[in-house]
Amino acid sequence: MIAPGPKLRDIHPPPPPSWWPPAYGWWVLLACVLAAMVVLVWYARRKRRGRLRWKAVRDALGEMRARYPQEGLAWLAGQLSQWLRRAAIQRDAAAASMQGEAWRAFLTAHAPRGADVAPLLSLHDLAYRPAPQFDAEATLHAAEAWLRHVLTERSA
Secondary structure, three states, X not given: OOOOOOOOOOOOOOOOOOOOOOOHHHHHHHHHHHHHHHHHHHHHHHHHHHHHXXXXXXXXXXXXXXXXXXXXXXXXXXXXXXXXXXXXXXXXXXXXXXXXXXXXXXXXXXXXOOOOOHHHOOHHHHOOOOOOOOOHHHHHHHHHHHHHHHHHOOOO
């Protein structure tokens, strides 16, 4: 007969792992989710700000279209010149002091592809003439295209 062995105790499993603190992978995942949320909020605010800016410009252009028959072409040239300058300053602060050929080069350089910027090139001078003559609708259309391009273009 075989002698009985030593009395052994039953196997005890370790306690279940606690949920806190989480493993490193969970911390990395949390950081990625938070970073994605910050980027999404920033992007949404930026898009909203751009939409509001463009809406203000569109409203101003609509008001100019409605008022220029009563106010005159000199008034329209002055208003369009101001809006072009405001948008240009948002793109490049040096645009505030540009005059003459430098301003025309800036307008041409920042124009959308295939757009006719010729009506815009003489706006600054037309605002100071006593009775300017130009095609108001073509100029408004060119200004709208230029402003849309400058205010909504991604690379600022």
